[in-house]
Amino acid sequence: MTPIRRHKELDRIWKTPRGWGRLSAVNHTVVGRRFMVTSLVFFAIGGLLAMLIRTQLATRDSAFMEPGTYAQVFTMHGTIMMFLFAIPFFEGLAMYLLPKMLGARDLAFPRMSAYGYWCYLFGGSILIVALLMGAAPDGGWFMYTPLSSSTYTPGISADVWLLGISFVEISAMSAAVEFLVSILLLRAGGMSLDRMPIFAWYMLVVAGMMLVGFPPLILGSVLLETERALGLPFFDPTRGGDPLLWQHLFWLFGHPEVYIIFLPAAGVLSTIIPVFSSHRLVGFRAVVAAIVTMGFLSFGLWVHHMYTTGIPHLSLSFFSIASALVAVPTAVQIFAWFATMAAGRPRFSIPMLHVGGFMFVFVFGGLSGVMLAMVPFNSQVHDTQFVVAHLHYVLVGGFIFPMMAAAYYWLPHMCGRQPVQHLSHAAFWTVFGGFNLTFLGMHLTGLLGMTRRLYSYDDPAWEVLNFISSMGGFVTTIGFALLALDLILLVMFGKRARRDPWGAGTLEWATPMPPPSYAFAAIPVLEDAPDGRRIAAGQGLLAVPRGQLETLGVDPLTGAPQQIVVLPASTFLPLWTAVATGGIYLSLLAKTYLLVPPLALVVVVLFLRWTRSTPPAQVLDAGRGIRLPNQSASGAAPSLWAMRFVIAGDATAFASLLFGAGFLAISAPGWPPPGWPEDSVRTILPVAVGAAIALLRPHGIAAVIAQGLILAGSAAALWRIEGATDHAAPASLAAVAAYAALHAAIGLVIAAWAVKRPRAEQDISAQWQRYAAIVGAMSMAFPIVLRLLSSAAA
Structure with a gap:
């Protein structure tokens, strides 16, 4: 079979229908792009809300916003940035990249990815519509009780947060199972665990953290919503409840989330730095050990946010030590990056410029983080602007700059065009300068006693610093506008990029640019060099199309070919299932509980319809003289592994x-x-x-x-x-x-x-x-x- 004929046949099998048919897309490339684009829209909304906050705080006794409006804006800014931007963006990036990095044609459960996207879109839209209607949550993005109870927050604003976030988290939990199973089972032939790309290692740990970290928040949201709707007093101290229970459940999720957001960004750095240093990553195994260690330590830090709530001193000592220890695996990664650059010959292209911005900002934020880990200092600055500054240095600086580096690095792969790098430099320096101008002074404002969540103030000592921070916020906004303009011009008018323009030599660059729907014409075998021409010529596994969507399943440890996984084609089932699921959430929000059982029945029926495409048990020719069973006959189907991970997440709840x-x-x-x-x-x-x-x-x-x-x-x-x-x-x-x-x-x-x-x-x-x-x-x-x-x- 000629490469052209192979391409046409594979494209016919794998392509997404045009027109309204694109709503049925389940392909990881399409769904991953949707996640990233949608998250950037939410980022723009969250950035606009940040500017409203900075306008209000620029001067003393400002009348720009009413207190109730400010509370909604403040709450929605944090909610959007934490739940609707950061996590969904790296989910989309990982969905797009992981199969290509691992040598697979798609993720293990394409319909689950599509279902997760629609739940994310609908849940996020509920929150935005509530904001536009003046019914947005106003109790802070952490929704502390008893403020968020029905006694102090009547109406539906808190319900919007609790139900909307629970709806959105369906996408996070589905992505966690998707990534775990795909990374363990769907790889190139011969790709053992110790030969996986470093980004896949990062996402493997992150997916495990998401599987264990999100259920406490979902459970807490369900309990609080049950208290508000039915009166069960889990958080009411007058009836045997305790508001601190919410803090425990929230921060059991909240502090691991910091590392859930940081680790994908660190994975981007560990991928990009070796390429632009022309040297392999120094200390690969040490970095992997640091990732795993950080994942474990992150779950022992939640009381880091509760030092002033009356926790016993012995517990404070334990959590303070754990909070300081997490700096060790972080330092291992940072030293590995510096060692890689020192051992090679760095090229300071635009992605590396953003890497440099990350190094400065994140190290600065890490230093303040070690300070906050110490109980006496934390007690002095707790709930002040100092904490706000630290949060933004670690999360925004630790995530935004690597993601901008990722955009410039992988955008040629996504659109086939090369960065021009003129406007790119101006955008970077504007964002970098504006960011530090905004948040550096907040450390001093916090030390002077300005607390978080203030609507107005009358201390003249705070006004100059707040005005500078507000001006820095607008400079940062201009920088992001320049960045958006640069990326749009790049996609529309950038010069055509050759294959593997950065000389990375990794599997994702062995595909055409932009990649076809099937990614690889033949599944690579790791003994071969990742040469796109050889793969296109069918020199790999599963090179002969059989009319169904096939990718290779391997042994989780050794990477030896184990099964042929047959994936489902495009279908509207994920969309309709998400619509029915959204109907349940809207019925709960409107308190029309009689509609919940029939809608739940519809969801069950739709999910059962997903199973109709399960292939019969067969043994198939994989190429190169290898015959393999499909997943129905293998005894180690991806769905069996998925059920194990679903149970693990549910057991956490x-x-x-x-x-x-x-x-x-x-x-x-x-x-x-x-x-x-x-x-x-x-x-x-x-x-x-x-x-x-x-x-x-x-x-x-x-x-x-x-x-x-x-x-x-x-x-x-x-x-x-x-x-x-x-x-x-x-x-x-x-x-x-x-x-x-x-x-x-x-x-x-x-x-x-x-x-x-x-x-x-x-x-x-x-x-x-x-x-x-x-x-x-x-x-x-x-x-x-x-x-x-x-x-x-x-």
Whole structure:
């Protein structure tokens, strides 16, 4: 087969339909670009809100905005930048790059990527529409209780945040599972873990952090929304709740999120610096170890944000030490970058100019971060503008400059045009100068005592510094406008770029520019050099099209070819599923709860329709004399791995729920309550029998019976709990029982669906059956544990 004929056949199989058909796109290149473009639109909105804030604070006693409007603008600025820009942008970049870097044709679950995008777009749009209608959240992007409770924030503004962010986080959780499975299973032949690109290592750790880090926030949002809608007092201290529980759940997500945002940017630097230094990354394995260490340490730092809340001194010492230790793996990466530049011969092209900007800004922010890790200093500057300055130096400087470097580095790959680098320099220096002018003075403002979230002030000592910061903000905005203009001119009028214009020699540059929908005409084998001509000529695996979307699945450790993964074609199912999911969230927002069950049923039916494209078990020719099973016959299908990761993320949410209830039993006022819900054999026995059956026989009709028993017992336990709105103890037990009932209901649907399915799909169902059984058993035993904790604390 000639390369031209191969290209036409592959393009016919993989291409996205034109016109309205583009809404059915599931290809990683299209979806990744959508994520990046949409996130940049949200970034522009967030930047506009920042300018409104700086205008208000430029002078004393400013009347530019009313206090209520300012609170909404302040809240939405932080919410947009944290939830709608930073994380979605690197999700899109990773979606675009990872398959090409790994030598695959797409990600493992293209429809999941598309579904995540639509959820992100719809959830973000809910927040923006609320802002335009004057009903945006106004309690800060962290939504601390009790300010965000229905007592102090009536109306729907807080509900908009809680429901909108939960909707958006569907995209983050789906991306986490997508990246983990794709990086582990979909790679070039022979690409073992120790030969993966460094950016893939960064994203592997980040995906794991997202899988574990986001569930506490989602759970906290659900509990707070339940309190606001149904009156269950998880955060109300007058009824056995505790506002500190929200802070624990929020910062269990919030501090890892700092590193979730930073690590992809660091992955960009670890990719770009070796290319422009003409030297491989110094200390590759040390950098990988530092990434993994940083991922683990980030989950031990959440109390870093709660030093002044009355935490015991021993705990303060532990978290202070952990906060200082995280500087060590960060320093390992920074020294590796400097060593790489010192060992090579750096070329200071425009991407490296942004790398230099990052080095200055991030190191400065890291130094203030070490200062904030120390309890005495933190207690002095807590909740001041000093913290605002540190946050922006670390997050904005640590993310924006690497992302601008990434834009100039990979834009030739995306559009086939080379940067001209005239306006680029002016844009960089304007952003760099304006950024430091804005935030450097905030350190001094904070040290002078100016707190965060101030609407107005009357101290003349603050006015000059605030005016300088405001002017710096407008300079920064001009710089970003120049940057946007430069990139638009580059895409429209830039000169044509040759293949691999930077001389990187890595796999993503072996594709044409811009890349075709199928990425690689043949799946590369790592023993070969990543030569685009040889790949186009079919010198690899899966070079002969069979009329279906095929990519290679490998052993997670060794990279040895293991299976042929057949992917789904373009479909509108992700869009319709996201629309139905959005309907559930809008019904909850409007408090039309009767619409939720039918919409949930529609979502279930749509998800079940996704499974109709599962290919029958086959053994296929992979080329080069290799025959491989497809995923249905392999015994190690990507969907089996996905279920394991979904369970891991869900188990984190369940553990957070148990932690929250235990925290209330130990620390909240009014415990133990006057009475507990009575234990009943009629509720415990069916759950115990169902759990035993599910653990022993998680397949077929036995699984249906098992989950039916667990559901009946959990629902009965939930029904018997009285006084859930009177005290947090029965509310907590009701939440745990409801959690078990929900998982049993899901297990019942999956078990019924899998009865007539092939054995490989029954094995996927069995994973959930066992997990749901464990959740049910633990839920029935938890009242005893909670009672013991409460009695011991009393």
